[in-house]
Amino acid sequence: MISHRPPTRAIILLGLVQIIAWGGSFYLLAVLAQPVIKETGWSQAWVYGSLSLALLISGLLAPLSGRIIARGGGRRLLAGSGITIALGLIIIALSHALWLFLLAWVIIGIGMAMGLYDALFAVLGTLYGTFARGAITGITLISGFCTSLVWPGLAALIAVFGWRDTCLIWAGMLIICVWPMYMFALPGDAGQGLVTRRQVNRGNPALAPQLFWLLCAIFTLASVIMTAISVQLIALLQSSGYALTTALALSAILGPCQVASRMVDMVFRRSHPIWTTFFSVGLVALGLLLLTLAPQLAMLSMILYGAGNGLRAIVRGTLPLAMVSTQDYAIVMGRMARPALIGQALTPLATASVYATFGAGTTLWLLVALGSLNLLLVGALKWMLPLFSDGRAERATK
The missing domain is CATH 1.20.1250.20 (MFS general substrate transporter like domains)
Structure with missing residues (x-):
């Protein structure tokens, strides 16, 4: 365990990357749903229900994320979440059938389990112990501006480029930003060797x-x-x-x-x-x-x-x-x-x-x-x- 809180620049980066990740997953449909329904004719229940599907997948995979983090894979797990969510957004942009749209949200749900609050807090707590409290507060303070920034931004992109290209633009931002920001903000030995496989499986x-x-x-x-x-x-x-x-x-x-x-x-x-x-x-x-x-x-x-x-x-x-x-x-x-x-x-x-x-x-x-x-x-x-x-x-x- 590291005996100090993360540096301020790391907290700022982690807060910003959470805004990008939440904007491409949990908060996306608030702006995207109506344009999707209007173009495709899919029912409102199925479109909005896709987020419930993503949350369900995220919940089912959350314990697995915890075990990976406990065994020292937290840094790579968080960094990979951006690529996973981006893949889901790319599939959404290419979706002309409802089943493909729903599959995209299954993939986004996997990314949510890998990289939203629960996974990030678990990594910070594993790394910094009680020193993580200040970092968690700072990160949530920054990411508290998520809807204020994401919803107007998404709406502006949809107005100019359409909802499909907006998904591709956001996917590109996830690919470009998330991996390097996590790799820079978190130490290279993020939890390595803290817990063995036997300890993880002990209950x-x-x-x-x-x-x-x-x-x-x-x-x-x-x-x-x-x-x-x-x-x-x-x-x-x-x-x-x-x-x-x-x-x-x-x-x-x-x-x-x-x-x-x-x-x-x-x-x-x-x-x-x-x-x-x-x-x-x-x-x-x-x-x-x-x-x-x-x-x-x-x-x-x-x-x-x-x-x-x-x-x-x-x-x-x-x-x-x-x-x-x-x-x-x-x-x-x-x-x-x-x-x-x-x-x-x-x-x-x-x-x-x-x-x-x-x-x-x-x-x-x-x-x-x-x-x-x-x-x-x-x-x-x-x-x-x-x-x-x-x-x-x-x-x-x-």
Whole structure:
């Protein structure tokens, strides 16, 4: 383990490369979907559902990524993610049949498992241990501008070149930028020899099962809520009486609030991440409750929700880092990513069904219930942490 945090130039590069990778994968369809549907005539459900397919593939492969990182292959895995996502984008550009379009998103899902937050945080934690917390906060702070930069950029490219050439342009940027940026930003011995094959396959003895599954539940609920809001927010605001232009303006508040909360977290980086987790899930639950009970205060609810959701990305990396050893961190991160990503994959279909069947009010109350449950789970985790950290875990399970 390296006994210092990554240099500032490395953090900046890693934040920028995350913007490029997220823009070519998770955030792509928000701008690309309608032009694709208009030209091809494919159904909206299939086009938007392709992202769910990519998330599902990413979730299934996340534990494998964790094992590769634990065995010292993290630097090459991250560097190769750009080429993999680029291959998917090239296939999208050449797609004149739906099956080929879906295959492209399977490949993009593989790239997402290789190179988005979960894999990057696992590499940083394996390399830098507790020194990775500042780097994770800095990277998420920079990448918090992703939608503000990517969506207008993609829209401008599509307006000038069309959606197919836009995919090729973004693929070229991934190929040119991602590999060299990762190779420069991360040390050449990124985790080499830290964990043997036998250790990787031994299971997860470093984290008690109760804590592991509690963490999985917390991260999965947080991811489900984030995905549901990303998909349904405009419709929920309109159902609360806001015009489309006003709903769009209110949703634009989320980005700056996410960045602001990450800046505040940098001030409190010496505190235990469990407190950041409390603030994250608490602000999300409070923002959703306020939107449900007092829709006229939607701006305040967006500020609260945006701040809480901004901390979510930091918590994903820093809370497990405070609970397991450096050697086990990548494996734990990979295993915890699977249920969260699968939950994200299923969320758009589930929330659309609830909204269509029961309406906006029930959808909001369901999200409030999930947010409140998550707050209770974090409280349970806070209560359990001392129990397991002081060696009483074995007695507690008898």
